[in-house]
Amino acid sequence: MRLIALALLLAATHATALEVNGRWIQGGYVSGTVEPGSQVRIDGQKVAVTADGAFAFGLGFDAPLAAVLSTTGPDGIVSRHEFPVAARDYPESRINGLPGAMVTPPKAVLDRIARDNREVGKARAPRRAQQDFGAGFQWPVQGRISGEFGAKRVLNGVPRQPHFGIDIAAPEGTPIEASAGGVVTMADPDLYYTGGTIILDHGLGISTTYLHLSRLDVEVGDRVEKGQVIGLVGMTGRATGPHLCWRANWNTVRFDPSLLVEAVPARTQPK
Incomplete structure (x- = not known):
């Protein structure tokens, strides 16, 4: 006993x-x-x-x-x-006016897209047992939420995979700040779909990604602090207007970046 x-x-x-x-x-x-x-x-x-x-x-x-x-x-x-685990009811998001090659890419660019995906995978691979985000997270830019996480995408009338980021509409050239401290593992000015792209490794397999940038102010290997400017809002890659698409990953798991800073998921806001 x-x-x-x-x-x-x-x-x-x-x-x-x-x-x-x-x-x-x-x-x-x-x-x-x-x-x-x-x-x-x-x-x-x-x-x-x-x-x-x-x-x-x-x-x-x-x-x-x-x-x-x-x-x-x-x-x-x-x-x-x-x-x-609470279930979520994701909305449908219809986006029209995209160039056809950005919805159904021609065979000539398939190798480039595959290369992009491999490089993004490598950039998200580090799993350092360090908590670089001890000071917490912040919004990388202020603006209207124009697209929410998990939305069922219909592009030019064609169903595509869900949206795995938060779209924040802001004027072109608006400074983008690091949402938390970390290390730059990708800084590419011209990926096919996402244009100017930065990935920050925050440790413990947590990373954030910043898409469609018009300018990149960091390089791979740089250490950044929370609030440091890393680039500027643009509309490079597959975009119909200037905005930042902000994403978050735990290893290969995509999760809602708005929940890094808010108690409830961010919702699309009216224009």
Whole structure:
């Protein structure tokens, strides 16, 4: 009996070391802390943990409506925590007036698009167990929300994959600020679909991406601080007007960047 009681006490002590913050919602962002030296998994997928026990991850736009967060303490004790995940009803977004080659690209550019995708994948690959965003996140630019995360895209009448970013309409040339501290892993002025593109690695597999820029003010390898100007708003790539498309990833999982700074998802605003 004493051994059973001791085991229960140790499990309870370990469980209380877990602190979780964020939104358990499709496209949500979750961060927290565990006892240093612990391991964390979400639905069986390993989560990077800093030396002092901090972790963060994102939930996909179509994440299952229940999630299991498990922790293994330095003592080897495993704790399992179940969280309900709120469903989201995404709107439909119809965009007309795009050049045909930006909706159904000709065969001549397919190799270029494949190269772009490979380079973006490499830029999002780092999984440093460092929390460069300790000061939190901010909006990279102020403006009207002209496109929301998860929207079902219909381009020139053709259904396409959902929109995985937040579109912020702003005048061309508006300065764009880093949403948090990090390291530049991509700074390309001319990707086929996204034009001027910057990716910032914030540590723990969390990255943010800035698309359609007219000018880039950073290079790969640069360290940036929260609020530092990294480029200017433009309409390069597939765009019908000047805006910033801001995206967020946890490894390969795309989540809603507005939930890095707001309590509820950002909604498209009327003109």
